Amino acid sequence: MHVIIKDGTILDARSQKEIKADILIENGKIKEIGKNLKGPANTTIIDAEGLLVSPGLIDMHCHLRDPGDPEDESIESGTRSAALGGFTTIACMPNTNPPLDNSAMIKYITSKSKQVGVVNVLPVGAVTKGLLGRHLTEMGKMIEEGAVAFSDDGMPVSNSQVMRHALEYAKIFGTTIISHSEDLELSAEGQMNEGGLSTILGLKGIPALAEETAIARDIDLASQFGPIHITHVSTAKSVDIIREAKKKGIPVTADTCPHYFSLTENAVEGYNTLAKVNPPLRTQDDVEAIKKGLKDGTIDAIATDHAPHKAEKKNVEFASAAKGSVGFETALSLSLAELKPLLSVNQIIEKLTLAPSIILGIHKGEIKVGADADITIIDPNAEYEINIEAFVSRSKNSPFDKRFVRGKVLHTIVSGRIVVRDGRLVQ
Numbered sequence: 001m002h003v004i005i006k007d008g009t010i011l012d013a014r015s016q017k018e019i020k021a022d023i024l025i026e027n028g029k030i031k032e033i034g035k036n037l038k039g040p041a042n043t044t045i046i047d048a049e050g051l052l053v054s055p056g057l058i059d060m061h062c063h064l065r066d067p068g069d070p071e072d073e074s075i076e077s078g079t080r081s082a083a084l085g086g087f088t089t090i091a092c093m094p095n096t097n098p099p100l101d102n103s104a105m106i107k108y109i110t111s112k113s114k115q116v117g118v119v120n121v122l123p124v125g126a127v128t129k130g131l132l133g134r135h136l137t138e139m140g141k142m143i144e145e146g147a148v149a150f151s152d153d154g155m156p157v158s159n160s161q162v163m164r165h166a167l168e169y170a171k172i173f174g175t176t177i178i179s180h181s182e183d184l185e186l187s188a189e190g191q192m193n194e195g196g197l198s199t200i201l202g203l204k205g206i207p208a209l210a211e212e213t214a215i216a217r218d219i220d221l222a223s224q225f226g227p228i229h230i231t232h233v234s235t236a237k238s239v240d241i242i243r244e245a246k247k248k249g250i251p252v253t254a255d256t257c258p259h260y261f262s263l264t265e266n267a268v269e270g271y272n273t274l275a276k277v278n279p280p281l282r283t284q285d286d287v288e289a290i291k292k293g294l295k296d297g298t299i300d301a302i303a304t305d306h307a308p309h310k311a312e313k314k315n316v317e318f319a320s321a322a323k324g325s326v327g328f329e330t331a332l333s334l335s336l337a338e339l340k341p342l343l344s345v346n347q348i349i350e351k352l353t354l355a356p357s358i359i360l361g362i363h364k365g366e367i368k369v370g371a372d373a374d375i376t377i378i379d380p381n382a383e384y385e386i387n388i389e390a391f392v393s394r395s396k397n398s399p400f401d402k403r404f405v406r407g408k409v410l411h412t413i414v415s416g417r418i419v420v421r422d423g424r425l426v427q
Contacts, residue, residue, distance in 0.1 A: 008048025056088025056374030068097025171226030236289030308395030
């Protein structure tokens with residue numbers, strides 16, 4: 001299949017330059033970049049005049065619920081949702097049922113994704129067997145089947161000796177440990193951010209310290225035993241701790257999610273379970289610190305933490321409600337809406353493409369000759385109202401319903417195949 005993207009503004013995340021040119025795609029690869037490009041008679045033309053042509057978005061932290069809870073999200077529905085959001089590559093977390101803690105489970109994800117998925121799916125293997133935090137998994141065998149990183153996400157690796165060995169083995173294999181940094185003793189039974197609002201609502205709070213002390217420990221271990229990636233950063237002090245670690249040359253990277261720079265704990269008022277996430281939404285000061293961390297590079301990447309739950313898991317009393325929100329179909333628009341003009345469009349795109357690619361070591365996230373033709377085309381001026389009922393995800397648990405945003409994905413191309421055109425999935 002030949003495709004030409006005509007007259008678009010190409011975003012180069014590495015150089016932070018914008019280039020107006022055509023892109024010729026052939027056999028799943030970028031064949032040529034230049035002016036007035038032509039292809040064979042059967043070439044598909046995409047008119048990108050006035051549009052932004054970005055490397056395909058990469059989500060380094062999401063949940064697909066398969067195996068175990070495909071009624072919440074399947075690989076098929078999740079990848080379709082991701083494609084509509086402009087993601088061409090997603091890394092799915094291992095806290096499924098059963099968890100992705102052995103090579104057979106990794107092979108299950110890679111094989112099924114090739115059968116029913118419409119975007120690239122990269123499994124993240126569990127650090128410990130059963131996600132129990134006790135015994136390390138066989139990383140080497142899981143890497144052979146396609147695991148790109150390791151995490152016990154949903155749970156921390158609380159045992160420092162186990163985390164030390166995980167970092168040492170990951171360093172040997174040249175892979176990444178993605179840490180869900182949480183002190184479970186401090187956060188036990190917590191429902192939302194600890195503070196005045198949690199007291200007023202009568203809900204047990206989760207102190208910021210539960211995240212911050214765990215991050216400090218993880219960074220101390222990383223300083224001696226190997227690189228670490230801190231996921232879903234939510235507090236101001238967490239940003240400060242990571243910033244200082246980077247200044248000291250400690251090998252640490254970090255991501256945050258759109259809900260942590262778009263919402264505060266006030267979204268929980270009225271016992272809104274759609275705003276119940278883990279870690280919890282924090283204060284306005286935390287939101288501003290997250291944005292500052294994104295701007296100065298302390299926070300390297302933006303991930304969705306797409307966490308789908310069917311309505312019956314959210315339409316219960318707050319203490320019983322599941323934690324998490326869907327994020328594939330809103331992440332780009334929220335990032336553009338909330339982070340401009342603090343960051344340029346190219347800087348935002350870099351955190352959604354090149355940065356996660358580098359952290360995961362997957363050689364994507366750039367538009368260049370010879371690269372996989374994973375491309376997202378965006379109308380930066382399109383304004384629309386988020387409508388959760390229109391989501392392709394099997395779950396609709398988003399706190400952003402009815403929010404107006406600007407910036408919409410029009411086309412998503414995966415390995416040269418157009419999977420979204422004019423904002424609609426290509427069947």
